[in-house]
Amino acid sequence: MIQKTNAKQDSLIFNIFEKIHYRDAFQVSFNKNTFKNIDDFAKYYFISQPSWLRLISMNMIKIQTVKNNLKKSNLKIDTTIGSWKIFNRNDNEIVFGDSMGFMDYRFSMRLDKSNIDNIEVSTVVKLNSYMGKYYFYLVKLMHTKFVTLSLKSVTKQVKY
DSSP states (O other): OEEEOOOOTTSTTTTSSSSOSEEEEEEEEEOTTSOSSHHHHHHHHHHHSOHHHHHHHHSOOOHHHHHHHHHHHTTOTTOEETTEEEEEEOSSEEEEEEEOSSEEEEEEEEEEESSSEEEEEEEEEEEOSHHHHHHHHHHHHHHHHHHHHHHHHHHHHOOO
């Protein structure tokens, strides 16, 4: 089940920008040991996305391009998966994003291996101009649907 939640304050993304104009977080739970680590989840996430969603969110359509990007980047800081740069990471969380001039956004994937595998995905947005404000006004209308759809795509791929 995917549910809206509050981002954890100890998340790498929580204070990434001095001023945040938009913030959200979603959580999905899997059976214990579904994912070995956050890298394992991130790979499932990218590979499981529908091609149309990969195209509009990361500028990639072919699954082989995604696989090549994952192999090349090895999910290290300052590498990219499509248009998403990896800005920060630790053993449990990876922060992706893009700086578009008129706005900056970051998307975090965080694994909590308690008695189940909880995945928290968070988005933060900083608007840098009026163009960013108008652009994000339009994007925000679909953002929640895209995030939940992307997480549902992972849940369909995971073998329990």
